[in-house]
Each structure stands twice: as C-alpha cells, then as structure tokens.
Amino acid sequence: MLSHGFCVHSRSPKIVESHANFTPKVMAGRTADRLLTAEIMPSHARNKLSDRQVKSEKKPGLYGDGGGLYLRIRPSGRSWIFIGTLKPKGQLKIKNTGKGDRIELGLGSAVDVGLAKARQRAAEIREMLLEGIDPRVERLKSKEQAKPVDDKPAVTFGAFAMELLDSIEDGFRNPKHRAQWRSTLKGHAKPLFEVPIAEVTTEQIVAVLEPIWLTKRETASRLRGRIERVLDAARVKGLREGDNPARGRGHLELLLPKSTKAVRHHPALPYKQVAAFIASLRQRAGMAARALEFTILTAARSGETRGMTWAEVNLEEKLWTVPASRMKAGAMHAVPLSDRAMAILNDLKNDDIKPHQFVFPAQRSGSLSDMTLSAVLKRMKHSDITVHGFRSTFRDWAGEETSFEREVIEMALAHTVASSVERAYRRGRALEKRRDLMTQWADYCFQEREAVKNSESLELAS
Incomplete structure (x- = not known):
C-alpha cells in the first residue's frame, strides 16, 4: 500500500511550529482487537501552509501543515515528513499519555514533491494508521514485492559509473582527465556508490556536494557535472526515469549555498x-x-x-x-x-x-x-x-x-x-x-x- 517509497527516520527533531501553534489531538481506535491505532499530533487545523511559503521560507526548522505533515528546512534543502505515534493493541480510546511508538516518515524532497502531493501522501499514511497498519512494515513489504522475479541485484551508481568511464575515457584529450574522473567520483561521491542508480535522489546528491561546495567550489562543480553525466547515461540505458537530480540550473543551484567569496584567480607576478x-x-x-x-x-x-x-x-x-x-x-x-x-x-x-x-x-x-x-x-x-x-x-x-x-x-x-x-x-x-x-x-x-x-x-x- 505504500506506493511512494516513504523512508523511515529514527530520530525526532525538535519541532519549530512557526505558522500556528497546535495542541495534541488523539484519534481513537474503532475496535478493541485492532493491532495499531494512531495519535496524530497536530490539531484539527489543516492546510496551514501555502505554496508560496513552501518555496520562500528559509529559516531551518519544521513547519506544520496539519494532520502530521511537516515541511523540514535544512541548510542542505527542504523536504516533507510525516510525524505520528503508533499506539499498542487493545485500547478502545487512546489518551494522550505520550506513550507509543513515535515515527517519522520521509515523503520526499520539496523540490520534487509539491504541497498538494505531500498532503495526499500524508492522508494515505493517516488512512493506514487508522486501519491499524504500520507504514514502516508496509514499506518493507513493498520493497520485497518490487524485487525482480529473477532477483538480480540492482545496478548501483558506482558500478555503472565505472563501466561508463571505461567506455568513454579513450575520448579524453588529456590523459590526466581519466584519473581525475575516477578520483573525483571515488573520493567525493563514495556514499552514492552502493545506491541503486534508479534510486539516486536530489537529497543524496546535495549531501555529497555540500561538504565541499564552498571550500572546493571548482571540484564540487566538476563532481556535480560528472554525476549528472552518469545519471543521464543511465536514463539513456533505461536504468532511470524522470528528471536528472544532479542538474544544476533551476535545481541544485536553488538548494546549495551561493559562494560569498570572490573568484580566485591564479596568483601572478606583477x-x-x-x-x-x-x-x-x-x-x-x-x-x-x-x-x-x-x-x-x-x-x-x-x-x-x-x-x-x-x-x-x-x-x-x-x-x-x-x-x-x-x-x-x-x-x-x-x-x-x-x-x-x-x-x-x-x-x-x-x-x-x-x-x-x-x-x-x-x-x-x-x-x-x-x-x-x-x-x-x-x-x-x-x-x-x-x-x-x-x-x-x-x-x-x-x-x-x-x-x-x-x-x-x-x-x-x-x-x-x-x-x-x-x-x-x-x-x-x-x-x-x-x-x-x-x-x-x-x-x-x-x-x-x-x-x-x-x-x-x-x-x-x-
């Protein structure tokens, strides 16, 4: 039932509710034998965010839309999460005791997932919780069901990148570029190497680029371009679908900080x-x-x-x-x-x-x-x-x-x-x-x- 590939987070960050205060709201289970029921933390107020706020808000924190949906803003970018609590079996009416299994479910990058889509995904999670279904379990089931029948391992970013480099490096005019391609990807994009190439996301790429974006800008720019080329080639090969998450203009340039340093020129003798x-x-x-x-x-x-x-x-x-x-x-x-x-x-x-x-x-x-x-x-x-x-x-x-x-x-x-x-x-x-x-x-x-x-x-x- 979890069709959107929700990811589960183990930590619960402190919530910064900047648009409206909320009070705990407890949702009761309908039957005593229900496996799980849900406590959705926000009040009745829903749809508190606007598209404009989602795009313009810059201060890091969590911004509630209502019904468990939050916009999370970090220096590395903005994303949607759902926050709720799973209650144990056998409670006809749940009191706000603070007990239960608190969960966070990632709903995707706010760049790729619009406000309306995020609300739809949050509604699906609430529906599952009210039906006594643990979304985390459903996600694992969905991943198992999505495996190919022949159970072949998915092609990883690292394996495809090295294979691509083997096929294109003879066309490099400068032999030094061959070594630079390999060292740049292996040195800075290592966290992507074991990720199935079909599943590489914007947030993962930002996480790779951000540590060197301001300190090694030229290296970071080259790295972004090389990741983009690898993912473009994967799409041509039928291993990916959709837009390239490593594209710069109109995408990563909006998520990564702008350099405040002047362009450094090669030091020259007067x-x-x-x-x-x-x-x-x-x-x-x-x-x-x-x-x-x-x-x-x-x-x-x-x-x-x-x-x-x-x-x-x-x-x-x-x-x-x-x-x-x-x-x-x-x-x-x-x-x-x-x-x-x-x-x-x-x-x-x-x-x-x-x-x-x-x-x-x-x-x-x-x-x-x-x-x-x-x-x-x-x-x-x-x-x-x-x-x-x-x-x-x-x-x-x-x-x-x-x-x-x-x-x-x-x-x-x-x-x-x-x-x-x-x-x-x-x-x-x-x-x-x-x-x-x-x-x-x-x-x-x-x-x-x-x-x-x-x-x-x-x-x-x-």
Missing part, C-alpha cells in the same frame, strides 16, 4: 617584476627551468609546453603549431616564436632528435609532470605565484604597456574571440601582429635596466 624574475631564472640549469622560461615567453599553458614535440615546431618559420587535440578549446593554435624562444629550442635541438620526441623531456622518460615547473618556482622561493599566473602577467603587460587590439592579445592567449572577428584577423595580418606582440614581450622580459631596477623588490617579495 609584470614590472618579470624582467628580474627572468634574469634569476636564467641562472638556473635544468630542463624544467628552460621549459618554464619558454612557457613565459610564449604565454602558453603549462600542459601545452610540457606536451610539445619536435613535430610541432617549424624552426625555419619560427612557428610552433599546437594541435587541436592538445588545446583546451579544441582548436589548433599557432604560436609565433621570438628570437629568445628560438634560442632555447636551438640549444635543445640535435641531430639525433626524432619528430615524436618531447622538446622538454623528463629526466628518465616521457614528458615533464605538471608539478615540475611549479617546483622551480618553489625552489626560487616563489610559491606565492603559479605557472599559469604568468599568462595574467602577459595580459596585464600587453593591456597596459602596448597598443595592440584586445583581440590580438586574446588570440595570443588562445582564447576564443567572436568568429567574425577571428575570420577578419585570419584574412589580414593576425599572425604578423601576434609575432610583433611576442617579440615585444620577449624584449620586455629581457630588459637589463628593468631587471636591475626591480631585482631588489623581487628579492624582498621572495
């Missing part, structure tokens, strides 16, 4: 200190130091430099072409090389180099790791800035010290610009303008006068 920094960096030997210098001179992302192969370099045309498969935006990116950037490549080039080999190889084999360049900064006592932050350093310098158009600067950073503007620049002198921009940037980075002027402030900042 551009007026970059010449002194480069002068210090050039005193350091090693492949990681040269890779960092090259990254700064080209305003590239760390991964683009670390994954660079000799096949991507045209030494005669002084051009580095990064294939679309290695670019964040998924589009090929041509980087004009300044004389200093070319000098770094010429120092590394030899007759034994093969096209597929990395320009900046690791000491043993393969490419440099993503932490290698950061380690150079730490050894230089600059753990307060990031490798990626040098792209901001370049942008600040170009915007304040040059007269290049914004679109030229953005294209140098491989940022997407309006397609019509980009086409116009491609027809014109976009590459030549960017080559001039990168040459001026290299000249600025190697200003001896600027290096001397700022060396003292750089050391103080260290």
Whole structure:
C-alpha cells in the first residue's frame, strides 16, 4: 500500500511550529482487537501552509501543515515528513499519555514533491494508521514485492559509473582527465556508490556536494557535472526515469549555498617584476627551468609546453603549431616564436632528435609532470605565484604597456574571440601582429635596466 517509497527516520527533531501553534489531538481506535491505532499530533487545523511559503521560507526548522505533515528546512534543502505515534493493541480510546511508538516518515524532497502531493501522501499514511497498519512494515513489504522475479541485484551508481568511464575515457584529450574522473567520483561521491542508480535522489546528491561546495567550489562543480553525466547515461540505458537530480540550473543551484567569496584567480607576478624574475631564472640549469622560461615567453599553458614535440615546431618559420587535440578549446593554435624562444629550442635541438620526441623531456622518460615547473618556482622561493599566473602577467603587460587590439592579445592567449572577428584577423595580418606582440614581450622580459631596477623588490617579495 505504500506506493511512494516513504523512508523511515529514527530520530525526532525538535519541532519549530512557526505558522500556528497546535495542541495534541488523539484519534481513537474503532475496535478493541485492532493491532495499531494512531495519535496524530497536530490539531484539527489543516492546510496551514501555502505554496508560496513552501518555496520562500528559509529559516531551518519544521513547519506544520496539519494532520502530521511537516515541511523540514535544512541548510542542505527542504523536504516533507510525516510525524505520528503508533499506539499498542487493545485500547478502545487512546489518551494522550505520550506513550507509543513515535515515527517519522520521509515523503520526499520539496523540490520534487509539491504541497498538494505531500498532503495526499500524508492522508494515505493517516488512512493506514487508522486501519491499524504500520507504514514502516508496509514499506518493507513493498520493497520485497518490487524485487525482480529473477532477483538480480540492482545496478548501483558506482558500478555503472565505472563501466561508463571505461567506455568513454579513450575520448579524453588529456590523459590526466581519466584519473581525475575516477578520483573525483571515488573520493567525493563514495556514499552514492552502493545506491541503486534508479534510486539516486536530489537529497543524496546535495549531501555529497555540500561538504565541499564552498571550500572546493571548482571540484564540487566538476563532481556535480560528472554525476549528472552518469545519471543521464543511465536514463539513456533505461536504468532511470524522470528528471536528472544532479542538474544544476533551476535545481541544485536553488538548494546549495551561493559562494560569498570572490573568484580566485591564479596568483601572478606583477609584470614590472618579470624582467628580474627572468634574469634569476636564467641562472638556473635544468630542463624544467628552460621549459618554464619558454612557457613565459610564449604565454602558453603549462600542459601545452610540457606536451610539445619536435613535430610541432617549424624552426625555419619560427612557428610552433599546437594541435587541436592538445588545446583546451579544441582548436589548433599557432604560436609565433621570438628570437629568445628560438634560442632555447636551438640549444635543445640535435641531430639525433626524432619528430615524436618531447622538446622538454623528463629526466628518465616521457614528458615533464605538471608539478615540475611549479617546483622551480618553489625552489626560487616563489610559491606565492603559479605557472599559469604568468599568462595574467602577459595580459596585464600587453593591456597596459602596448597598443595592440584586445583581440590580438586574446588570440595570443588562445582564447576564443567572436568568429567574425577571428575570420577578419585570419584574412589580414593576425599572425604578423601576434609575432610583433611576442617579440615585444620577449624584449620586455629581457630588459637589463628593468631587471636591475626591480631585482631588489623581487628579492624582498621572495
């Protein structure tokens, strides 16, 4: 009889009755041999809540609608519960003695279950209680009856997620994303792993996201997106029905707190200190130091430099072409090389180099790791800035010290610009303008006068 999958709670929170006071109301059993009868706690008053109150009320607590139905508001969201008391067998008329088995039955998320539906579910529970039926027992019976005839175990979220990842990870452009997908789901969505994928709810997802929503916002956002993709795939496979409880817009964004912190940008070195920094960096030997210098001179992302192969370099045309498969935006990116950037490549080039080999190889084999360049900064006592932050350093310098158009600067950073503007620049002198921009940037980075002027402030900042 319990068709809506009510869940039973063992604890009884303190009731905050903010809309109306209530007095105990005892409902008598009709026959002496009735197994159970019910004491419904609120008074005769019913339907005390409105749809507007349900959606707008924010203060945590329990808000009574009457007849045992309550709206429960928590920081993680709002849900419906029914509160009542089961009385023992053999009482013709029940007195409000406070004795009995107090129960709470979850009726679903207030986001998914409207006020009218919640009242209907509460009425069904009252009907069962008056008939001497324990809703908790009925729920267990319903779950048993709902089991497949062949009694196959339900597909869990964890099993399906890992199976899905096995099938899609070959399409990831960045191998690091494969490990990130697994570690994010296993590390933060572990409570969902044993839940049948057909039964994953909004409240369960909120419970997973809430602990890291404000402290690790980027990780939480990625986690939400990955859970959403897993559940979307499950629906396509016929393992789920209905809306995706992990969807953000118009759903989870209404339940999770808004960040009060400003967006954190990658800490960057002020551009007026970059010449002194480069002068210090050039005193350091090693492949990681040269890779960092090259990254700064080209305003590239760390991964683009670390994954660079000799096949991507045209030494005669002084051009580095990064294939679309290695670019964040998924589009090929041509980087004009300044004389200093070319000098770094010429120092590394030899007759034994093969096209597929990395320009900046690791000491043993393969490419440099993503932490290698950061380690150079730490050894230089600059753990307060990031490798990626040098792209901001370049942008600040170009915007304040040059007269290049914004679109030229953005294209140098491989940022997407309006397609019509980009086409116009491609027809014109976009590459030549960017080559001039990168040459001026290299000249600025190697200003001896600027290096001397700022060396003292750089050391103080260290």
